[in-house]
Amino acid sequence: MAAALERARLETARLTAEGIRGVALSWVDNAGVGRVKTVPTARLVEAVRAGVGMSPVFDVFVVDDSITTSPHIGGPDGDLRLFPDLDALTVLAGQPDWAWAPVDRYDQRGVPHPACQRQFARRMTARAGERDLTLKAGFETEWVVVRPSDDGELVYPTRGPAYGMARLAELAGYLGDVLDALVVQGVEVLQLHPEYAPGQFEVSVAPADPVRAADLSVLVRETIRSVTLAHGFTPLFGPAVEADGVGNGSHLHLSLWQDGRNLCADGMSPLAEAFLAGVLRELPALLAVGAPSPASYLRLQPSRWAGVYQCWGVENREAALRFVPGWHEDPGAANAEVKCFDPAANPYLVVGSVIAAGLAGVDEGLRLPEPVAGDPVHEGKELRLPESLDESLAAFAASTLLRDAMGAPLFEAFAAVRRAEIDLFRGQDPGRIAAATRGRY
């Protein structure tokens, strides 16, 4: 503790010298919404020492800010302490004079909160470590830019074609500012490009350890949000922006390492195969975690590169699990991409759950089926992943693997939020579901 406090004092001095007024302490709830408490810079040391108070009821917050309940968590009682992780402390380039740090949540006795998503991700990473396995992960960030409008009309500030050079020309200043802000924050950006849907763009970043990858997913999104707003635009991170269009994905890239060697490179090693087979087997249940909103299932349509089939394929963009074998100059870049996940997901729950599923595959020595080439739409319904949140939630509820990994309080609170979102949008037409969710994340 003494070392942490000394570090906090040094960081406070540095932030104060830079004119930073406050530190945003944020976490992502089970609805996939980023929530925040802030402290003035001078109170950072105190926040590191004793945490900052926050009700556990946020574990059962729903995407529209209504509140549900669950067997272990819910109701007005109790309080938690949020502890900022100084390793991830970042001066925000897009929000002048603010810094940010993700938090871990503890109870008032200093015991880890059983439903803390970030500590769940860390526990699962450590579980891999017990098997001498290291993971590298990275989330892609897709988003849509629109002009603010009061009547819900979607007005795109760019008319350029998909992946079109014209989109870059139209929004060069804005996109340059997005790049700058990320790079200044020390985020290693791999690419930025116009995506398929109107007004859609994507940023990808370098792989990192799983918890860091989830932190980065938050930081990248908040950076894009700030820069977009500063340019007078509105960023939309929901899975479905237009009900019947291509949506926003949040694909997860993963590679498995042992003794400094990428087990996905040079042909998949048996361990990597077993891991990916574990992920593939659990996908229907994982879908509730990675595609957790009723809006997610508007996006999850065949032939839109959203990966709606429970199969894997080499560089197959319609398989839920796309294997990327690396390339001649960079064989170490080999990885697997889970394509069916979207930005409504809590990234900490995503990495934790995927690791849990993969390690079960390792423990059982699972093998992958034959890879699928071409659009699996031609294989018929057999491989189709759940087509609604009701279906994926049923798979999730039946997953003893995920229940054991998460622990009952987190598992039940997460399921309760899914149920509440099903109820919230029951019977609503797709246009209304997309409109109600696209700006919430």
Ligand code: GLU
């Ligand atoms: N936007 C697509 C999705 O919903 C992904 C496009 C791509 O493959 O990058 O996941």
Ligand code: MG
């Ligand atoms: Mg993309």
